[in-house]
Amino acid sequence: MSTGSADKDADMLSDTNNRHRLALDRLPPEVTHTFSNPSKRIHSGDDFSYFLSSTAYRDLTVWLLQLNRSMFPTKTTDGRLDTCSLTSPPTYSANIDNLRSMLGTLASLIEQAPPSTGPRRFGNVAFRDWHRLAESEADALIQKHLASSIRAFTGEDPSHLTALIDELKAYLMGSFGSAQRLDYGTGHELSFIAFLGCAWKLGAFVDGEERSIVIGVVQPYLELIRRLILTYTLEPAGSHGVWGLDDHSFIPYIFGSAQFGPTIEPNDYSKPVPTEGSLRTAPSPAAVANKTRTLDYKDDNMYFSAIQFIYDVKKGPFWEHSPILYDISGIKDGWAKINKGMLKMYAAEVLGKFPVVQHFPFGSLFRWEADPHAGAADGAKSMHAQQQPAAVASKFVPVPGSGVGTAAPWTNSQPAQRGMIPQMENSTGVPSTRAPWASSGGGRGRMQAPSANGVPATAAPWAKRDMPK
Structure with missing residues (x-):
């Protein structure tokens, strides 16, 4: 084969591979972009x-799937295993170091807003002081730590600069909880993912830097959030209570399960990430129910780090205060199976829930416009959509008659979005308050744990299953 022919074949393979790559589009800096609050x-x-x-x-x-893929272990060109560990991070770029510094500055503001010692029923009102301090610093922090990306799109025009900072600030400040309600939940967590997505669109990160984003920025953000929760006793926002996955967070379970998944080829995007199996050296999912094993992995893995936080704030048996996570810990098909299920659950329980996404703001980077790739939806509107207020006349974009909501997990209707990305097809007909993927074949989760006196523990009516003898 001639050298020219080989080069042509390599280029064709590269083009095909790039077409399969799922990645968030960046804004072209040469095109004028109008930012909006x-x-x-x-x-x-x-x-x-x-x-x-x-x-x-x-x-x-x-964006979520792009970050998720980056957390799977890979094999290097010389055959070595490249695992993903929080304690052995990749080299950080200047922009990632800048964002880490920004989070450090925000964390230091806690010292200027000590918790109130007065009587209170719910969250500590001093959180409003911290939030006020953070908001007063946000403009300068964004301009300082994303300076090069901002200049590329605003030049010297002060009005463009203000508009861009306002847009980024909405997502950044939306990611630290509600100063009004003194709570924090997955909607706020989503806002931080969107903030990083905005930075990606502005060219703050390069291709292949996704793992560094998760380890270097997302994990420190989660650590800051846990500190805020403990300092100001923030309430869970929109929690399912004991029948939710976690009172406050979701994404560490997605990225943490990917860390223990099977190896993938780092530059082969023609294949989806695995949906079964585990890294050979990964612990069993059952290890999360053991406090000692959790301590062993909490510093290396995001899933175990989140579990450790639960142990820090909750008392009693794990199966009692975290029955969904306990159920998932019995899955036999490996961490990739858990990762797949977590993505589906995220689509149903976060992106697919009106109470969670109703406060998400839309601007020029995450736009309120119809996706031309989304097909006509099947089935009826979701239960959540039907139960929300009727639409009123407004200046907002008209709602297409063909759009329908995501089917509530406890109904029998099928997922409504034809245009939905396959990995994020949300739920099944199984109640999402029990991991829907934990009940089929080798993926079956644990049975309901009995109470200490031998009487079956109280279970949600949809969680019927055989009790252990």
Whole structure:
């Protein structure tokens, strides 16, 4: 074969591989872009249905899957195993170091807003002081730590600079909880993922830097959030209580399960990530129910780090205060099976829930516009969409008649979005308050744990299963 022919074949393979790569589009810096202050658009069930077929929804799912893939172990060109560990991070770029520094500055503000010692029923009101301090610093922090990306799109125009910073600030400040309600939940966590997505769109990160983003920025963000929760006793926002996955967070379970998944080829995007199996050296999922084993892995793995936080704040048996995570810990098909299920659950329980996404703001980077790739939806509107306020006349984008919501996990309707990315197809007909993937074949989760006196523990009515003898 001639050298020219070999080069042509290599280029063709590269082009094919790139077409399969799922990645968030960047803004072209040579094209003038008009930034805008993000605003609330989801007011009704119809608005919620429109969101599910919007470009913002697709961008959020693409970005999450892009980050998720980066956390799987890989094999280097010389055959060595490249695992993903929090204690052995990759080399950070200047922009990632800048964002880490920004989070450090925000964490230091806690010292200036000590918890109130007065009587209170719920969260500590001093959180409002911290939030006020963070908001007053946010403009300068964004301009300082994302300076090069900002200049590329605003030049010397002060109005463009203000508009861009306002857009980024909406997502950044939306990621630290509600100063009004003194709570924090997965909607705030989603806002931080969106903030990083905005930075990606502005060219702050290069291809192949996704793992560094998760380890170097997302994990420190989660650590800051846990510190805020402990310092100001922030309430869970929109929690399912004991029948939720976690009171406050979701993404560490996605990225942490990917860390223990089977190896993938780092530059082969023609294949989806594995949906079964584990890294050979990974612990059993059952290890999360053991406090000692959790301590062994909490510093290396995001999943175990999140589990350790639960142990820090909750008392009693793990199966009692965290029955969903306990159920998942019995899965036999490996960490990739858990990762697949977590993505589906995220689509159903975070992106697919009106109470979670109703406060998400839309601007020029995560746009309130119909996704041209989303097909007509099947089935009826989701239960959540039907139960929300009816749409009222407004200046907002009209809702297409064909859009429908994501089916509530406890109904029998099938996922409504034809245009949904396969890995994020949300749920099945199985109640999402029990891991839906933990009940089939080798993926079966644990049985319901009995109470200490031998009487079966109280279970949600949909969680019927055989009790251990």
